[in-house]
Amino acid sequence: MSEILKAFWVGGFICLIGQLLIDKTKLTSGRILVLYVCIGAVLGSVGIYKIIADYAGAGATVPIIGFGHNLSKSVLKEVADKGFTGIFTGSLKAAAGGISATILFGFIAALVFNPKEK
Amino acid sequence: MNKKIGNQTIKFASPPVIISAASIAGKKEGEGPLKKYFDVILSDNLKGEKSWEKAESKIVENTIKIAVYKAGLTIDDIDYIFGGDLLNQDTGSTFGVRNFRRPFFGLFGACSTMGEAMGLAAMAIDGGFAKNVIAGASSHFCASEKQFRFPLDMGNQRPQSSTWTITGDGTVVISNKGSGPRITHVTAGKIVDLGVKDANNMGAAMAPAACDTIVTHLKDTKRSPNYYDLIVTGDLGYVGHTLLKQLLAQEGIYINEEKITDCGIEIFNKTAQDTHSGGSGCACSAVTFCGYFYPKLKTGELKNILFIPTGALMSTTSSGQGESIPGIAHAIAIESRVK
Amino acid sequence: MEFYKGDAEKYKRMVKNTEPKSPILFDCIKAFIVGGGICVVGQILTNNFIKTGYSSDDSALITNIIFILATAILTGLGLFSKIGRFSGAGTIVPITGFANSVVAPAIEFKKEGIVMGLGSKMFVVAGPVIVYGVLTSMAAGIIYYFWRFF
Numbered sequence: 001m002s003e004i005l006k007a008f009w010v011g012g013f014i015c016l017i018g019q020l021l022i023d024k025t026k027l028t029s030g031r032i033l034v035l036y037v038c039i040g041a042v043l044g045s046v047g048i049y050k051i052i053a054d055y056a057g058a059g060a061t062v063p064i065i066g067f068g069h070n071l072s073k074s075v076l077k078e079v080a081d082k083g084f085t086g087i088f089t090g091s092l093k094a095a096a097g098g099i100s101a102t103i104l105f106g107f108i109a110a111l112v113f114n115p116k117e118k
Numbered sequence: 119m120n121k122k123i124g125n126q127t128i129k130f131a132s133p134p135v136i137i138s139a140a141s142i143a144g145k146k147e148g149e150g151p152l153k154k155y156f157d158v159i160l161s162d163n164l165k166g167e168k169s170w171e172k173a174e175s176k177i178v179e180n181t182i183k184i185a186v187y188k189a190g191l192t193i194d195d196i197d198y199i200f201g202g203d204l205l206n207q208d209t210g211s212t213f214g215v216r217n218f219r220r221p222f223f224g225l226f227g228a229c230s231t232m233g234e235a236m237g238l239a240a241m242a243i244d245g246g247f248a249k250n251v252i253a254g255a256s257s258h259f260c261a262s263e264k265q266f267r268f269p270l271d272m273g274n275q276r277p278q279s280s281t282w283t284i285t286g287d288g289t290v291v292i293s294n295k296g297s298g299p300r301i302t303h304v305t306a307g308k309i310v311d312l313g314v315k316d317a318n319n320m321g322a323a324m325a326p327a328a329c330d331t332i333v334t335h336l337k338d339t340k341r342s343p344n345y346y347d348l349i350v351t352g353d354l355g356y357v358g359h360t361l362l363k364q365l366l367a368q369e370g371i372y373i374n375e376e377k378i379t380d381c382g383i384e385i386f387n388k389t390a391q392d393t394h395s396g397g398s399g400c401a402c403s404a405v406t407f408c409g410y411f412y413p414k415l416k417t418g419e420l421k422n423i424l425f426i427p428t429g430a431l432m433s434t435t436s437s438g439q440g441e442s443i444p445g446i447a448h449a450i451a452i453e454s455r456v457k
Numbered sequence: 458m459e460f461y462k463g464d465a466e467k468y469k470r471m472v473k474n475t476e477p478k479s480p481i482l483f484d485c486i487k488a489f490i491v492g493g494g495i496c497v498v499g500q501i502l503t504n505n506f507i508k509t510g511y512s513s514d515d516s517a518l519i520t521n522i523i524f525i526l527a528t529a530i531l532t533g534l535g536l537f538s539k540i541g542r543f544s545g546a547g548t549i550v551p552i553t554g555f556a557n558s559v560v561a562p563a564i565e566f567k568k569e570g571i572v573m574g575l576g577s578k579m580f581v582v583a584g585p586v587i588v589y590g591v592l593t594s595m596a597a598g599i600i601y602y603f604w605r606f607f
Contacts, residue, residue: 007500008493011551015492016485018546022275023479026318029274029549030558030582036550037590045597058499061517062524062551063492064586071590075598079605087598091591098552099587101522102559103579105529110563110575115170115270116535117145117163117260169568268582269565271532273541273548273557275484278477313465314472322472360475395477 010056040068124338133300140185144285178214197248230429233448254289257399281398288404321358327445352403352427355396381406491547
């Protein structure tokens with residue numbers, strides 16, 4: 001049960017920081033996403049994010065930071081396994097599942113639905 | 119005979135008459151405080167068309183038909199159509215007037231377009247180049263969001279200083295004779311840019327231009343602000359309106375609270391409709407003037423107004439390149455009866 | 458009336474004083490609860506997939522795919538924008554925000570054609586996320602590659 005509580009507060013806290021950025025700096029959502037992915041990739045590559053992910057589980061993997069963490073985790077693993085070519089094959093390998101799912105569901109949704117007025 | 123007075127103002131020799139006005143407003147606008155004043159309120163902002171852009175053009179076409187009908191004319195009596203909108207290359211207006219086969223001047227003044235159109239139309243009449251002229255402006259919330267901001271289905275929050283683009287079209291028929299309120303003066307605005315870059319705070323970007331035009335108009339006409347029953351700006355919203363009053367005060371001009379207002383404030387109920395700083399877009403000043411203020415001028419409930427549509431002249435490209443937002447405002451002095 | 462140099466600075470201060478403030482505390486509470494709630498759902502899903510025998514990485518991936526699917530449906534129905542208006546970063550920061558930023562332009566721009574509209578505008582918001590995410594992680598990979606020689 002405490003696993004769920006950990007996921008809640010860490011995940012919630014990461015979103016709270018994002019909200020502060022939106023309200024205080026007027027960053028658009030696209031820029032927030034870019035910022036978070038880059039932060040995730042940096043934190044992941046120096047090993048800090050792994051500690052957070054081990055602690056918070058989905059609280060760390062569901063936010064977009066986790067996506068950045070995945071990218072760098074996979075690059076480092078590929079470099080360790082394959083050497084030089086790993087730099088090129090690593091990052092998108094980790095992102096493949098998420099990006100492919102987004103393209104597929106996005107495409108189907110676009111065929112099925114029309115834009116809705118607010 | 120020289121009709122220009124002062125620095126930027128035209129005084130018409132025989133003031134052109136606004137013989138009719140028509141307005142079509144979107145669904146949300148039709149739920150606001152001005153709902154009983156619009157000619158048509160859309161139940162669906164797509165208006166049975168395939169896209170927002172096509173819907174806007176349909177709205178333009180229908181508003182012109184209503185305005186011409188109300189004036190007791192047919193479209194063939196119209197010498198020129200002056201109109202514009204916010205879409206790329208003025209397509210909203212262009213496709214809207216496509217079937218009329220009348221001479222068309224496509225204008226771009228961003229949200230100040232209604233002022234630009236009415237000013238030029240009145241000049242064409244008083245210059246003797248035309249008998250009956252149409253001036254109008256349109257915008258569409260969904261098409262504007264798509265072009266300038268985000269796709270509609272994006273789940274983000276709108277900043278508190280942002281405004282809500284009006285869906286609709288306001289069109290007037292201006293004539294050299296007939297009965298109705300008359301346009302006595304036009305003060306064409308110049309571009310004023312005080313370096314505001316926030317596209318979510320267009321009221322702040324336009325307020326200095328509105329101030330500049332008001333000050334210039336009063337100086338050119340040697341009038342005091344109290345001369346007018348009402349000074350009505352276009353789409354400054356709550357933020358821009360507050361700034362305008364501060365800027366005017368710096369110039370030593372104090373206007374009573376009830377004698378200065380903004381179409382962007384009038385058109386929505388801020389708290390109930392969650393529109394933050396108010397309404398904006400070409401149609402904001404156009405539908406509010408045509409629907410709400412024109413009848414008041416016609417009946418004499420308002421003796422005269424200074425109508426000042428305001429525009430923020432940026433594009434997504436200029437904003438992307440770090441440019442600030444230039445503002446513009448055109449003042450149209452309208453008298454219920456000319457002495 | 459003329460505006461002089463220096464007026465811009467003065468005006469900037471005026472604008473700052475006039476700007477309405479966002480209800481930051483309320484916004485943050487909403488973002489915290491909704492964002493945390495999404496992660497809780499994620500944790501429950503992930504736990505279940507681990508129980509059925511998937512690796513923890515695969516479980517996290519399947520969880521994210523479910524979130525992406527749910528976002529695509531909610532976006533298409535026009536509900537995501539309503540939720541997002543309430544929750545702000547609470548739905549932007551989780552993977553739901555990424556998915557929404559792909560699905561929303563895909564739906565919006567299909568009017569301009571299925572190839573150059575839907576196809577090319579699909580990543581108009583999310584494209585930079587992938588570009589800079591990949592570049593940052595590649596930089597990490599390059600540093601790591603050379604670091605191993607020392």
